[in-house]
Amino acid sequence: MNVDPGVVARRGERLGALLRATDPPVPAMVYPAERVARAARHRVVVRWRAAAAIAVLLAAALGVAPVRAWIVRTVRAVWSGAATRRSAPVATPSAAEAASRVAFTPAAMCDSPGV
Amino acid sequence: MPLAELFDRHHVELFRYAARFTGDADLAEDVVQDAFVRLAERPPADGSNLRGWLYRVTTTIAIDAMRGARRRAVLVRAEAARTPLADPAPDPGTALEREELRRRVREALQQLGERERAILLMREEGFTHREIAEAVGTTTKSVGTMIARALEKLARRLDLDAEDAR
Numbered sequence: 001m002n003v004d005p006g007v008v009a010r011r012g013e014r015l016g017a018l019l020r021a022t023d024p025p026v027p028a029m030v031y032p033a034e035r036v037a038r039a040a041r042h043r044v045v046v047r048w049r050a051a052a053a054i055a056v057l058l059a060a061a062l063g064v065a066p067v068r069a070w071i072v073r074t075v076r077a078v079w080s081g082a083a084t085r086r087s088a089p090v091a092t093p094s095a096a097e098a099a100s101r102v103a104f105t106p107a108a109m110c111d112s113p114g115v
Numbered sequence: 116m117p118l119a120e121l122f123d124r125h126h127v128e129l130f131r132y133a134a135r136f137t138g139d140a141d142l143a144e145d146v147v148q149d150a151f152v153r154l155a156e157r158p159p160a161d162g163s164n165l166r167g168w169l170y171r172v173t174t175t176i177a178i179d180a181m182r183g184a185r186r187r188a189v190l191v192r193a194e195a196a197r198t199p200l201a202d203p204a205p206d207p208g209t210a211l212e213r214e215e216l217r218r219r220v221r222e223a224l225q226q227l228g229e230r231e232r233a234i235l236l237m238r239e240e241g242f243t244h245r246e247i248a249e250a251v252g253t254t255t256k257s258v259g260t261m262i263a264r265a266l267e268k269l270a271r272r273l274d275l276d277a278e279d280a281r
Binding site: 003007008010012014015016018019021022023024026029031032033035036037039040042043 | 140238
């Protein structure tokens with residue numbers, strides 16, 4: 001949509017003037033302290049409930065043999081993965097490997113006389 | 116910053132925005148209070164643009180509140196009764212004119228889509244295109260296009276080009 005920016009600015013100014021002329025008066029608003037405090041308390045309660053629900057679910061799951069086996073397997077896999085990452089040697093070329101490396105430079109061959 | 120201080124700092128502009136957005140001052144008051152309760156319940160992880168976050172949340176709550184109000188069919192309220200106490204009583208002719216203008220502006224804004232309305236009103240509150248794009252979840256380029264389009268629609272309904280035509 002191509003509209004002259006001047007037209008947009010002018011329309012914006014006129015709309016602004018209309019809005020200001022028709023704005024309702026601002027009422028004497030009071031900070032909703034009690035509702036805010038209740039909301040904050042509710043937030044803490046919800047977090048505790050969520051934590052408790054997770055703990056109960058985990059405890060209940062440990063009582064079921066296949067689930068317990070799966071949890072043990074998963075924890076072991078994660079643990080061994082982390083341990084492997086910690087102890088894995090960093091692959092660095094040895095001095096002998098570095099010395100025996102060969103590099104070809106065809107451009108140099110082409111530049112030499114008689115080729 | 117404590118929430119009460121944030122409320123003191125932002126509630127007037129948020130009320131103005133919500134009242135323009137919903138076209139209902141009573142609803143706007145509830146919306147602003149709900150926005151601050153939401154801030155207490157679920158504060159933004161990144162507090163760098165709190166003002167933008169407050170406008171975004173206010174818009175979301177306003178949209179829900181308007182839908183709820185529509186369902187309950189209580190949206191029609193006597194706006195004319197909301198005259199500031201400190202103002203001298205306007206003469207009936209002026210009051211009628213002002214009320215008529217208020218009705219026209221409100222209806223014209225309500226004809227826009229929710230996103231268009233939010234973008235236009237946030238621009239009116241001094242947000243940059245980039246900030247608006249972040250708040251409504253679009254690109255900076257489309258903000259410019261949507262503003263131009265929304266103003267085009269309003270220009271017809273509110274005679275915003277009237278003086279240009281003369």
